[in-house]
Amino acid sequence: MIKSASVVIIGGGIIGSSIAYNLAKMGCKNIVLFEKNTLASGATGRCGAGIRQQFGTEMNCILSRESIKIFENLSQELDYDIELNQGGYLMLAYTEKEVNQFKKNVALEQSLGIDARFITVEEAKEIVPPLNTEGLLAATFCPSDGHANPFNTNFAYAEAAQRLGVKIYNFTEVKGIKTENNRIVSVNTDKGEVLTPIVINAAGGYSGEIGKMAGVEIPVYSQRHQILITEPVDPLFKPMLMSFSRNFYCQQTPHGSIIMGFGDPDEPKGHDIGTSWQFAREMAQKMTAVVPLLKEISMVRQWSGLYNMSPDSQPILGEHPQIKGFYMAVGFSGHGFMLAPVASRLMAELILKGRTSIPINKLDIGRFERGELIIEPSVV
Template structure:
């Protein structure tokens, strides 16, 4: 019987150590191994996809306001559509579209500008009227909105299946994956990385890639790198199977309240809300205090949802940055410390493109997209890049 990832011996040396086994880390491991980047080692403190990537369903989209995020989304959507071929796994992609509900003229103006940028980059998004939005999502009360933004090529997929598919392919290509192996220290000397320490041994390496999600700030601190990432709990709830079964609807979001909902594989609905009262922290216990605000928002936009009971839910962590855009780059003062973190809820959907970019940064090749503006140092008195199309 083949050894499990937990029992894989920890190598004494690696060319590159990836810290974090979520969607970003798994994508990077696959892309590096596929490129023949040497001895690739991925270390995960728990199990793959045990953090934010463990969520049951993850949205995939290119509807953003920032051109960088639009291009990351477009590149990744292509990869999600071709995932069965490369790396070779079924991620349950459902191209149902994303539908943003707009409650006033100010929101409409914001999204109209966004659609113009998206269309210029090849996204088939458009502004539609309230009744057209209701045709797409019968739960809506069209009297409560002035318009909606819709892109038919967006949708959702299964993060855990994606992580499993990436890591299976990475192992097949020679990468080593070690789970339940937290990093406890990073050794540096004379401006270079020397080793990564774990409870199971020390690995000599001159290259580390930090993609530890909500825990990235602590990993960066071990190497003297400031990664401004704040953990924030986000929760979703499930209705369980409904009778009659819900129609197939887009991933539907109310921009003002952050309420969102879409189909669930169990024959019901998945519902969520960004709770404005949620305080930063690492807690991941599912609670119900956010459901009254959700029902209040639902009563305005989709009244039937305000009355549907829930049977359970799930809590995970967003990795928030000050401008809600990712941190991607390489620390300039410490040779070969790369990072891809702080995605603020967009990590899964951007994971394929980010894997490509980090691969190219490691190999000192020019990536398909200049991610210089996403460097962690942008907060040192430089202009930030606020993303308007957030949930």
């Protein structure tokens, strides 16, 4: 194995792989990525793969808008079909509070050039004919939202990075990080030590543990989120269906299967990625009420993955103030896949140029101590 590197990236999911690619694309040499299992074996390969721009904070709107622009050209740039499908997101409002928030969201989104619009119940029904509109008050729709294949996207970034000289080591677990005088010195793995001045923590659900190896506390925790998928059926609807008040998201994939999930507010912190029959039952009850035709469709399987949560459900991007050379791209809180294209580009800019094309200083780890949390109102 290599003995020294200019940059060591920990984590082979979409965040780590895309950072590796962007660093190499910008001219960085001698980059190493360590993944303790295989690429996309963590949260990336287990995610719902949705990509949206409909948020309630300016930061998230700008980042997601720029990420969509990258997604739209990514298959060509990386020479790998990521199966991007821009069928839109239909956000469903069932409470007056939600209606008022959606109006604010759309005003913000439109001011930033995002093609979202506030629509009536009748218009929502036109977009998704099998939708049960009982109890629905209004909706928003953004046609350029959608989804992509998370495995293809992860592999596309990784293979493009390797073509640019990045060395990727699967089945290589990081065991320790050595520092001296508050600077990164090396990374210890189960296959040997690598000297390096820069470590990028992109370890997703295990990023807190990686922080402890470097001697710092990162205010993140992991939490299980479950998903199920049905048998493939003829096309029923194009957009992702999402509700915050009723707590669900649901989309039909290009090959016909329907993926759905929700966030359990009582889910304990931890690394459990098991599944439960209680989730399957509640998920079925939620979605058959929204799209009654789903009652006739069989569930095939279910799985779970880890959200890496921060105190304000926003990512932590940047260098740790206590350790020179220790960078973090963590705490994406369920939005890592959709924000990866832009977040990875900005991280590469920060590391190589010391500045970013979009300001991300508000996403630094110091915001929690300063009490400057960025509260996003529109999350499942």
